[in-house]
Amino acid sequence: MAKDPFKYFRIEAREIVDAMAQGLLDLERTASAELTSRLLRLAHTLKGAARIVGHRELTELAHEMEDVLAPLRDAPVPQRLDAGLALVDRMAGHVAAMQGTEPAGGSAAPVAAQPPVAGPAPAAEPPAVPEPAAIPRADPTAVDDILAGLAEMHTQIRRLRGVDDLGVVEQRLDQLDRELRAVRQDVERLRLVAASSSFTALERTARDAAHAAGKRVAFVGTGGDVRAEAHVLATLHGALVQLVRNAVSHGIELPAERVAAGKPPEGRVTIAVALDGSRIAIACQDDGRGIDLEAVRRAAIRRGLAEDQARALDRDQLIGLVLRGGLTTAREVTTHAGRGIGLDVVREAAQVLGGEVTVQTGAAGTAIKLVVPTSVAAVSVLVVSAGDRIAAIPLAAVRRVARIAKLTIVNGPGGASVALDDVAIPLAPLARLLGDASGGTPRTVVIIDGHDGAAAVSVDHALGVDEVVVRALPAGAPIDPLVWGMALDAEGLPRPVLEPGVVVAAVRMMPAEGAAEALRPLPILVVDDSLTTRMLEQSILESAGYDVDLACSAEEGLDKVAQRSYGMVLVDVEMPGMDGFSFITELRAQPELAALPAVLVTSRNRPDDLARGAAVGAQGYVIKGEFDQNKLLDLIRRLVRR
Numbered sequence: 001m002a003k004d005p006f007k008y009f010r011i012e013a014r015e016i017v018d019a020m021a022q023g024l025l026d027l028e029r030t031a032s033a034e035l036t037s038r039l040l041r042l043a044h045t046l047k048g049a050a051r052i053v054g055h056r057e058l059t060e061l062a063h064e065m066e067d068v069l070a071p072l073r074d075a076p077v078p079q080r081l082d083a084g085l086a087l088v089d090r091m092a093g094h095v096a097a098m099q100g101t102e103p104a105g106g107s108a109a110p111v112a113a114q115p116p117v118a119g120p121a122p123a124a125e126p127p128a129v130p131e132p133a134a135i136p137r138a139d140p141t142a143v144d145d146i147l148a149g150l151a152e153m154h155t156q157i158r159r160l161r162g163v164d165d166l167g168v169v170e171q172r173l174d175q176l177d178r179e180l181r182a183v184r185q186d187v188e189r190l191r192l193v194a195a196s197s198s199f200t201a202l203e204r205t206a207r208d209a210a211h212a213a214g215k216r217v218a219f220v221g222t223g224g225d226v227r228a229e230a231h232v233l234a235t236l237h238g239a240l241v242q243l244v245r246n247a248v249s250h251g252i253e254l255p256a257e258r259v260a261a262g263k264p265p266e267g268r269v270t271i272a273v274a275l276d277g278s279r280i281a282i283a284c285q286d287d288g289r290g291i292d293l294e295a296v297r298r299a300a301i302r303r304g305l306a307e308d309q310a311r312a313l314d315r316d317q318l319i320g321l322v323l324r325g326g327l328t329t330a331r332e333v334t335t336h337a338g339r340g341i342g343l344d345v346v347r348e349a350a351q352v353l354g355g356e357v358t359v360q361t362g363a364a365g366t367a368i369k370l371v372v373p374t375s376v377a378a379v380s381v382l383v384v385s386a387g388d389r390i391a392a393i394p395l396a397a398v399r400r401v402a403r404i405a406k407l408t409i410v411n412g413p414g415g416a417s418v419a420l421d422d423v424a425i426p427l428a429p430l431a432r433l434l435g436d437a438s439g440g441t442p443r444t445v446v447i448i449d450g451h452d453g454a455a456a457v458s459v460d461h462a463l464g465v466d467e468v469v470v471r472a473l474p475a476g477a478p479i480d481p482l483v484w485g486m487a488l489d490a491e492g493l494p495r496p497v498l499e500p501g502v503v504v505a506a507v508r509m510m511p512a513e514g515a516a517e518a519l520r521p522l523p524i525l526v527v528d529d530s531l532t533t534r535m536l537e538q539s540i541l542e543s544a545g546y547d548v549d550l551a552c553s554a555e556e557g558l559d560k561v562a563q564r565s566y567g568m569v570l571v572d573v574e575m576p577g578m579d580g581f582s583f584i585t586e587l588r589a590q591p592e593l594a595a596l597p598a599v600l601v602t603s604r605n606r607p608d609d610l611a612r613g614a615a616v617g618a619q620g621y622v623i624k625g626e627f628d629q630n631k632l633l634d635l636i637r638r639l640v641r642r
Contacts, residue, residue: 009053010098016046017095020065021088022200024081025207027072029218031079036072043069046091061091080211085204152179181492192378192469195273195282196224198237202244206269209248216255216266217248223273227378228280232353236282236370239349243284243368244269246343251288251366263287275396277499278472278484279355280374285367291359293318309611317614319359323347346370354634373634375472381487381497383466384446384459387431390495392468392487393446397500399454400447401462407445418445418456428507430457433482450504457507470497482506521640522567523547527557527583528601529575533624537570537601544633546640554578558586561593567640570622573602573609584616597639 023039026032047062068084160172199221210217252258252267259265270285296318301310313321323343346368350357355372381392382401400420408419409427417424429442442458468487484499524546526537531552538548549564551557554575561569569587573580580600587593599620600613613621620635 005053006055006098009049009055010095012049013046013058013091013095013098016042017088017091018200021085021092021204024084024088025200025203028078028081028207031072033073036069040066040069040073055094058091058094061087061094065091191229191376192227193230193233194224195226195228195233196221198233198240199224199271201237202240202271205241205244206248209245210252210267213249214254215248215252217252218266218268219244220268220270221273222270226273226275226280228275228374229376232280232372232374235349235353236372239346239370240271240282240284242343242345244271247284247286247288247366251286251290253289261289275374275377275379275394276371277394277397277501278373278470279371280377281369281371283367283369285365287365290363290366291319291322291361293361296322305608305611309608309615312615313611317611319361320614321611323357323359343368351631354631356638373472375485377470378467379470379487379497380465380467382446383463383495384430384444385461385463386429386434386442386457386459387436389431389434389436390463390489391430391434392466392495392497393448393503394484394497394500395465397448397450398446399449402445402447404443404445404458418447420447425454425456426507427456427458430459430503433457433503433506434480448500448504450501452501453504453508455504455507457503468495468497521546522565523549524636524640525549525551525557525560525566525569526571527551527554527569527575527580528572529553530572533572533601540629540632541636544636546636554580554583554586557583561587561596566596568597568599568636570599570601573600573604573613581612581616584618588617599635599639 020039020042023035023042027035027039043062043065047059047066050056050058050062065084065087068081068087072079157176160169160176202221203219206217206219209215247269248267252269253261253263255265258267268287270283272283272285274281293315297310297313300313300318300321301307323346347357350370350372353372355370358369358371360367360369380395382395382398383390383392410417410419410424416427418427419425425447427445430446431442442460444459444462445456446459446462447454447456470485470487472485473483480496482498482502483496484502485497486494487497489495524541526534526541526548528534528537529552534550534552538550541548546567549560549566551560554571555578557569557571560566571580571583578586580602584598584600587596587598597619598617599622600618601622601624602609603624605623605625610621619639622632622635
């Protein structure tokens with residue numbers, strides 16, 4: 001087999017091209033002779049390396065980059081760098097071709113070079129930039145660590161040969177075992193990608209959309225050190241590109257309009273990434289004008305929705321129409337907006353990954369958040385012991401760790417609490433939450449932040465902080481609901497990693513004696529006139545550990561909810577007598593049942609059916625023709641009451 005002439009060059013070239021892309025965006029914002037010199041050094045390094053391996057195209061492109069950058073060393077003001085960014089796109093295409101992939105920040109298709117333009121953006125739209133695509137990439141540092149670990153293992157194996165001293169052999173084997181565990185951990189981390197790998201392409205999207213519209217926008221990325229599965233971040237990347245583009249095109253106002261509204265002339269678009277227990281949350285937020293909901297209502301009427309139905313839609317239902325796609329408030333179609341498909345892409349990405357999208361909008365701007373499950377993630381954790389259990393708590397959720405002796409503990413009729421900054425925080429022994437009654441006297445309190453406030457757990461010892469790779473448990477696995485997933489400890493044994501939000505909820509709901517009943521989900525009621533559907537749903541739910549009651553009509557379902565407390569209801573739409581819409585309307589009319597989660601399961605998928613489902617207060621709409629068992633269980637886990 002012929003040797004690969006680009007074996008090492010492709011890695012170096014990719015890193016250089018990525019660094020130049022980010023550097024050019026930085027240089028557009030702030031003129032810097034030092035940054036220009038660094039970019040020139042990068043271009044020179046790429047040119048030399050490309051010449052050595054005989055890559056003529058990259059050699060010439062790097063030389064052109066030097067020609068673009070050289071006049072900027074003494075530039076007194078920030079400048080448009082379309083020509084340099086176009087060269088980066090072409091470089092990225094050639095680097096991708098060496099790897100048989102699509103480029104991360106552009107494509108192999110050449111983009112016409114433009115001379116640098118000083119001052120504000122021109123009125124004419126710049127050349128179209130190919131759609132950025134997120135490419136999962138191995139961390140070079142992790143690769144180096146693996147190679148170093150393997151080399152050390154080979155060294156230890158060579159040293160074992162010919163050794164007769166059993167004590168020395170055992171010592172060498174112990175060291176070899178430690179090296180093997182470290183390599184295994186590095187390989188686990190190699191599957192994960194940092195969220196920051198998308199930030200340069202997203203900043204480029206914001207920059208190009210702003211220049212096309214004559215706007216000024218600053219891009220900010222936070223949480224870039226969050227590491228998750230490559231396919232999850234790659235699937236979300238296209239949705240984030242659409243969100244950033246929409247934020248600039250629809251949300252951020254023109255500079256004069258912003259100044260007149262008392263805002264700074266430069267808008268702001270932020271991508272914030274965070275791990276939320278077993279899920280990854282990515283929010284796109286802008287400080288623009290917010291979504292024009294009345295314009296959405298008018299667009300829905302133009303698309304055929306009856307005017308009386310459109311007038312009856314509330315704020316959340318109008319936002320739901322936008323997320324379904326096909327609606328646009330843009331006055332004309334451009335390369336950046338006007339076809340009404342942007343948020344449809346966002347919704348589909350969330351659905352593919354089994355997640356959800358939420359929208360908040362107002363005069364101060366719009367925040368659109370995607371939350372999706374992730375089965376593997378790298379997390380910093382606090383390791384604690386409670387009774388005979390060792391568990392880990394994600395460090396991002398830990399507010400404080402303190403000795404019990406240094407805190408004020410109050411025991412009341414509702415259970416124990418700890419006083420912190422004049423606020424009483426519910427407290428429970430972690431061992432009891434985990435069903436272990438063998439624990440001794442807790443010595444330490446860990447205060448955890450959750451979705452609905454904070455709670456404290458008492459533990460025997462805080463054993464230290466660790467960086468682990470967490471694997472989520474299979475859906476329906478018979479495991480404690482407090483557990484997010486498992487990570488391997490230093491000995492290769494599984495260690496549970498707790499879900500902070502569930503722990504906090506369990507502590508806050510737990511009575512003074514025992515937590516088991518508080519953690520049990522309430523039964524689920526299935527209402528459907530089809531025997532086949534009832535049996536199928538009952539089988540799926542009972543296999544996942546839920547208690548299930550059945551009703552063959554809406555009227556029977558109303559009788560059952562009046563006699564027993566349920567965690568949620570799954571209800572068909574088309575049934576003899578009262579239909580599913582009317583059933584949910586009846587629930588919402590009764591104060592004691594108004595908050596009962598209800599999901600419609602039906603074969604009707606017309607837009608007006610979806611709108612009516614949202615209007616009556618259904619929290620989900622499952623279409624039988626698109627039935628997915630895992631997605632149904634994920635939806636139930638989020639909604640069911642305990």
